[in-house]
Amino acid sequence: MAITRDQTLDWMRRFAGEMAEHRQELVALDTAIGDGDHGTNMNRGMTKALEKLDGAEQAASGAVLKTVAMALVSSVGGAAGPLYGTLFLQMGTALTGVQEVGLSAYATAWRKALQGVQARGKAEPGDKTMVDALIPAVEALESASDLNGGLRAAAQAAEEGMKATTPLIARKGRASYLGERSKDHQDPGATSTYYLFKSAAEALAD
Numbered sequence: 186m187a188i189t190r191d192q193t194l195d196w197m198r199r200f201a202g203e204m205a206e207h208r209q210e211l212v213a214l215d216t217a218i219g220d221g222d223h224g225t226n227m228n229r230g231m232t233k234a235l236e237k238l239d240g241a242e243q244a245a246s247g248a249v250l251k252t253v254a255m256a257l258v259s260s261v262g263g264a265a266g267p268l269y270g271t272l273f274l275q276m277g278t279a280l281t282g283v284q285e286v287g288l289s290a291y292a293t294a295w296r297k298a299l300q301g302v303q304a305r306g307k308a309e310p311g312d313k314t315m316v317d318a319l320i321p322a323v324e325a326l327e328s329a330s331d332l333n334g335g336l337r338a339a340a341q342a343a344e345e346g347m348k349a350t351t352p353l354i355a356r357k358g359r360a361s362y363l364g365e366r367s368k369d370h371q372d373p374g375a376t377s378t379y380y381l382f383k384s385a386a387e388a389l390a391d
């Protein structure tokens with residue numbers, strides 16, 4: 186089984202839908218430990234990304250993801266635009282020229298995305314960032330034996346990673362200014378990353 190361009194488009198539509206549906210939740214999480222803009226930013230960015238996708242010929246999954254990356258970088262400020270922009274750009278670049286996006290190519294693309302996000306944000310595991318959802322999800326994909334099961338496992342791992350950010354003290358981003366007071370709050374970036382994997386698993390399952 187291989188991931189088609191239409192499934193990648195479906196993934197992006199589903200992710201945009203999650204960002205619209207959970208905008209208030211993400212705003213509330215970011216208001217507790219940041220500046221409260223995460224839900225609004227991600228919703229605006231993904232709305233812009235869908236507009237760009239509608240207007241462009243997307244030959245393949247790699248091109249779809251690069252278009253989304255450019256839309257996010259140009260429309261979302263703060264940390265989320267550059268970080269998610271990097272994630273999609275690295276994935277899109279890794280998948281460019283890949284005719285059949287099977288499990289191995291897909292897991293490699295996610296690893297590149299993770300490396301890009303870490304290179305840009307300098308976050309390590311346990312810093313209470315999106316990386317805490319991203320790492321276990323990518324590892325789940327890498328140890329999977331099929332795409333469908335791998336993405337379901339990745340979504341579950343991302344959810345567990347997201348929940349595990351709650352007791353952490355933030356060491357990166359605006360939340361780190363709060364020190365101890367950043368405890369007992371789920372990280373908004375890890376939360377949007379969980380929705381990214383959830384929508385990927387759903388796009389592949391249908």
Ligand SMILES: [Mg+2]
Pocket residue numbers: 215219220221222223263
């Ligand atoms: Mg923010």
